[in-house]
Structure formats: C-alpha cells, structure tokens
Amino acid sequence: MSRTVVRATVNGEPVEFLGGGGQSLLDALRDELRLTGSKEGCGTGDCGACSVIVDGRLVCACLMLAPEAEGKRIETIEGMADNGHLHPLQHQFLEHAALQCGFCTPGLLMASKALLDRNPDPTETEVRYWLAGNMCRCTGYDKVVRAVMDAAADLRQAEKTA
C-alpha cells in the first residue's frame, strides 16, 4: 500500500504524516497523529462523532481521505479549548449536563462550533436541524440544545463587551 507524506495544519500547528490507501482523515488523526478525541461511531458519515472543521467547513473526518488533507487547516476537539481555557460551548455542555457517556460529545461540540461560527444567534429549530447529523443516544438532545443556545448567548455577550 503506497503512502505519501501529507502536510496540513492541525489546531494551528503544522503536521506531517504518512497517509494513503483507503485511510480516512479520521484514521490519520487517530492512528498517525494520536489525536483520539475524534471518534468513529459508524465510518459512514451518519453519526457525526468524527466531526472536524476543515478550512472552516464542518466535515465527517471518516468520509475524507487522509491525502485530501494536504494543505488544509483542520480543527479538532483537541484544539477547542484555548490554552487550557474552555470554550463557552464546552463550559455550557458541562453546566447543562449535556453529556452522559461523552462519546458523541467531541463531534457535537465541533458541529456546534461550526454552527455558531456562522450563525451567532440560532433558533432552537436551527440548532436541532444543524445537529441532525450528530447522533447522541444518551441525552435525548434536550440539554444539548439548551447548552448550544446558552453558549451562543455567552459568545454574543463576549462579542459585545470585547
């Protein structure tokens, strides 16, 4: 199986890894870069547990081939907190108890961040439809949706006072 050197930026840092064959970006993140925060729940793009942001776009890392990451800017859950300070989404997920087992949580957080990056004031319906690609079997989504709405409000407040 031929592998090629892939150069990309992950969470602001330049990385190089060997990617190829049928390897997905998710495999590369987890197995080559040991960034195991992104999870594989299905491998078919249905559950969203592997959600990452690539050049500003939300993608399922299991659906992207590793060599396609060449030259791309990738954000994963490991880069969400800022130097040890939790992102408002992470903070609100904890405040609301919006996780139980926590397996889908990294994907839900990345998808929620991608939403708030483009829509700082989503309605409940917008949150629910945006997160429809991120399955959670534990929470019934109630507390997840509330956490995202409250994090959006926190971010808007921070924007105002900045």
Place this chain on the structure above:
Amino acid sequence: MSDGNQPPAGFKVVGHRPIRPDGVDKVTGRAQFGADFHLPGMLTGRIKRSPHAHARIVKIDTTAAEKLPGVKAILTGEDFDVGAGGEIEAGESASAMKDVAANCLAKGKALYQGHAVAAVAATLPEIAAEALDLIEVIYEVLPHVIDVDAAMADDAPVLHGDMFTKGVTPRPDKPSNIAQRYVMGRGDVPGAFAAADVVVEGSYTTAAVHQGYLEPHACVASWGADGQSTIWSSSQGQFLVRAMTARILNLPLSDLKVIPAEIGGGFGGKTTVYLEPVALALSRKCGRPVKIVMSREEVFLASGPTSGSSMDIRLAATKDGRITAADMTLRYQAGAFAGSPVHLGCMTAFACYDVENLALVGYDVVSNRPKVAAYRAPGAPMAAFAVESAIDELARKLNMDPIDLRLHNAVKDGAKTVYGATVRSSAFVETLEAIKAHPHYQTPLKPGEARGVAAGFWFNIGGESSAAVHVDEDGGATVVSSNPDIGGSRASMAMMAAETLGLPIERVRCTVADTTSIGFSGSTGGSRVTFATGMAVVEAAKKVVDDLRRRAAETWECDIAQVEWRDGAAVCLDPSKDVKPLSLKALASKSAKTGGPIAAEVSLNAQGAAAGYGVHVCDLEADAETGRTTILRYTAAQDVGRAIHPSYVEGQLQGGVAQGVGWALNEEYVYSRNGLLENAGFLDYRMPVASDLPMIDTILIEDKPNPRHPYGAKGVGEVPIVPPLAAVSNAISALVGQRMTSLPLSPAKVLAARSGG
C-alpha cells in the same frame, strides 16, 4: 428541564447540580474510550463472519491466510473449550457461558448472519482484511427462521438439536426453538372473566431494536509470557469481562487484569463479551498485544439487540373501571441462543396495577438472529406496550380519563406483586397525580393533534459492590469506584462522599478502578450503581468520619461519644474542654501522628433497592401526505426516590424517552427472505436525531425517598424507556381512530391506518 425540584433541606451537596468530576476530560477529547488505547507492537485483530443466516460449518481452511506475510495468529471456535461452561451472573440475569463462547466464535454451526467464525491478528489493518478473505469456510446452508411466531411452528427449522423446552411437563419428546416456558399468575382468571362487565383484548407485536450505543465494541488484550494478562476494554463491568474471558480461556481470575476504558454508551448491551476472549486468545498465540474494534455494521449484525415480541392480552373489568383479571401470552425472540428477557416481561407487565387475578405465560424462543443482550429495563417495554395499549382501550370503552383509570387500579405500598415481592416506598399514585396536574395534561389539543398516556415499572437492583474513600493529606478525598461510569456516576459517587465527609464537592475526586485495585462489583446495570455502589461509598465515608472522630477524641483526650462530625470538622461536645473544631484538613495533615493513613474500603451486597414508576404523556401529529409523525410535546414524570444530581436524573429520563420514541416510531431489524439483515447501518436503522424531537420535560417525584439508601436514592435509568412505546402508540391510535398494534409505527403504517379508517 425539571419542574422545580429544590435541593433537599439540610444537604449541602446532594440534590445540587455541580459539574461532574470527569467532565473536562469528556469535552476536550482527553477521555480514553475502548478504541483509544495503543500499545507498542500492537496488532490489529479482525473477525470473519458468516454470510448465511443458518449453516453448518463443514470446514475452515486457514492455510493460505497463515502464509500471508504480517499475519501473526488465526483463531477458530475449535480453539475455545469451555466444557459445560456454567453460568455467570450478568446483572439482571445469568449468562450460559457455553453460549457466550459459541457466540464469540461459532462451533459447528453459524446461527445467524454475522456470527463470528474465525479471527486473525496481523501487523496492519489491510493485511488483517486480506487474511480474512484468504480464510476459506465451506458451509452447508440450512433452512432458517427469523420470525418468533414462525420459529414456534411445528415444522420450523430447529437451531439446536439439544433444545427441549424447559418449564413443560412432561419433557417434550423432540427438540424445538422454544427454550423455556414461564408460567406465573394467581387467583381465578376464568371466573373473573365470566363475571366481567367489560373485556378488552388484542394482539401486539414489537420489532427487535438495537441499544444503539454510539461507541462500537472495542478492546486491547495483551498476553504475558508468564500467563498474566491485561485487557483494556469498554464494557459495563470490568469484573464481568474478567469472569467471562477467564472462563472461556480457562484462566485463573488473578492472572487477568481488566482495565475499564471510558464507555461510550451501553444501555445493557455491554454486559457481555464478544471481542475480549478472541483478542486475548489471539495475543496468547503470538505474544503481542491485539486490538479489535467492531465496525458499526458488525455492531448491528453481531451484538445486542433486544427481543422483538408477539403478545396476546385480555383484560376483564367492572363498569366503574376496576381491572379484575388479565391474561397474557408473551413470545420473545432470544436470537440464536436461549435467554430472552421474557420472564422479566411477565414479571413487570402488571407491576403498576393491583390486579387480583392474573395468568401470564412467556415463551423464550430462538431464531436465526443475533443473540439478544440486555437493553434498558430488559423485557419490560414490550410487555408494557401491550398492557398500556389495552388499558387505553379500556379507558375508551368505559369513557374514562386514562389517568383516572390508572389511579383507580394503581399499586400502593403493601400490595403483592405477581412475582411475590411486596410493594414498598412506591410513589406511583403521586406520579400519576403529578402528570394529571401538569400544565401539559391540562392544555387542550389543537385540531389534528392527539395525546397518549402510558405508565411503566422497573424493579431496579442492588447487589455486590465495593468502594473506597481515601483522605488526602491536604484535606481532599478520592473515591475509588468499582463501576464504569456510563452516564455521570462519578458525580453521584463524589457527591455522596462529599456530603458525608462535609467537604465541598470540588475537593472530592472519583476514579474507576481496574479489577486489581478495588474489591469485586457487579456490572453497571440494573440501575444499581448510585444505589448499591453509592451505598458502599457512603459506608466507606462514614468509616472515615468515625476514624477522624477517634483521632480528634485522642487529640482532645475526651470520649469519642463527645465528638460530633459537623460540616467537615470534628466538634467537641465536652463542656470541660475549651477546644476549637478540628477540620478534616487539620486532622489529615497530622495523620502520621494519629494512626497513619486515613482510608476505608467497603464491600457489600446491597439490599433494599426500591422499584421505580414512570408516567409519560405525549402529544403528536402526523403529516397527512406522508404519515410521518411529529412529537409536539412530551412530559415524563418518575418516582426517583431522591435525585442525587437532578440534572443527570433528568438526563436519564430524557434519554430513555428518546430511545423509546425511536422504538415506537422507526427502529427495527429488517430481514430479507434469505434471513439477511437489510439495515445494518445508521442510515437505514433510523435512530432519533435532534430534529426529530422536542424538548422533553421531566418531573422528578421525590415524595418517597428510599429508606434503605443513606440518601434515599432509587435506580432511575431504566424506568423511562418503559412507557414511551405505548404513550406514542396510544396517541397515534387516538389520531387515526383505530388501535395501533404493531411497532414501529412507520409513516407507511400510520398513513395506511389513516386512509383505511
């Protein structure tokens, strides 16, 4: 959101809503789940699975695969020898180890599509995949049977030549697919039916559904040259994984250390082993660590699900709404091996109601499907679907409010259940009344909307647990739990310890220990952890408090009876002593001088788990063109004893509702005529997503704290999946004007019922 639960008076931690101690790890990606472990020299394990629903394995030829460079070990069912096997307790029921072993790797016959027949370990995933292709299995395809009623027919293909129905006398003279018949009841059922003013009857079916945990099964196993081995795995019980793996591989328990990974959901489905014995046997063959991770397709094909069912029910009642008798037959799919939860279906079916005359018959039936695993209140949701539908039918016939009818028949403390237990500490009546008084139930429906109500019951269990509390020399404490934390139990453990010790919650941390670092515990299942392991935590904390009081008494040279523990400090009650209170921190810092380290471990067999009751109300509408149902409003009330961390209790209710709604509306195992699963993926096995659900309101009923638990806790995790099937179905029945009897209520079924009238 919960309706206004206030923290109980006098408690500083219990009943409040602190951040869970493992929270930051789980929102930052640091938490390590089953597939996240990596060891030097680790190999990839893969499993070859049967493409047939039912086939004799004539021959397995591994020669070509063995020659492939990079292949280090190959395994088949012949490598396992469990002999008679015996049984191992696995939460709410026991597992026959012969069957568990044959489910990990088939022996002689493949009993369902996806049944494991061989396994390989190789240096790279792609080599492992190629090796699987090179393993040649010659099958003799046999006739198969999928449906539970078809599997009970006289001419059905028989899966096990040695299966003679248990619970029938005389013993049948030929084998069948009916593993066991259960009979329970009381009173004079025929007499009560003869005297009844009203009788309702119906037949109901539910589909097999999967637990749907987001994390596929995963483990790493590493065999040591001295026979001492380690397994890292995601499961609902590290001790259960150890017991089952050791039994299948004939190892002493002390030679196997199982380290619990974080678990990405289980719902009962991770109370058995599929991969661990295979990975460890592969590692034993080649001396290198082996990691096996299931794909989602494998999870659907070869793990879980829970039983589909077929049930007949009749109720007899007086015209003022007193249910005088019921008879019910329950037929549950067990999958390829005996062991459906049909006996639990029989026991729970009428547990909410005080019915004098009862006759229940349950059949545990095998067919060519994956072996069922426990799923949240195993066996209860299906039975409740039939019972709560029949009661809804009775309410319509009598023109009674469905909650009033249930109140009229509700169990109260002192009543006898059909399985012999006496009802105690129950708040079913209060739970019904809370729903009746709730604004949701009071709000009139708009045109095109319908409402359904249903109730549910679960036993909850206690059992064997261990926990330790260690006081740190800086005045904090560490709780060592013996149970994997599947939904926030580190929080409840730490909170109960903090409350008992008088420490702020931030000074108490909780860890989940491996099998060598804490005493034995039963699995995380049966809604037992906060109750049973929590009891061990509180007892350990109390021992620590007694030790701290003793040390204070020695310091003050007074009687220990004169030392009270108050708000995290020893207070001297002896008026002759002019001393200031000694805080936990002050005492801990001097521990070396007062008797050494301060710690306690408690192992116990917790008795007195109290049953829980739930009542749900659901409003919905259905699209006129497509038949797609939209849940508009949902409220769940539950008798929870006392909520230790109310947010996580609410979360249990909300999550159970979401799973129950999926069971009612969409989820099912769909088979082709060839007995092959047609929807082994999340795209076609349709679990609820965020846009499918509204907010789910919860009412936590805390009127009856459990007197057998130091903080009043009852199990809460399973009850909430019991009522939704009927709550949804009763609403749709009202909407379409006919009784819906077969789950899931897919758009096509709703549309047909609507137009068919």
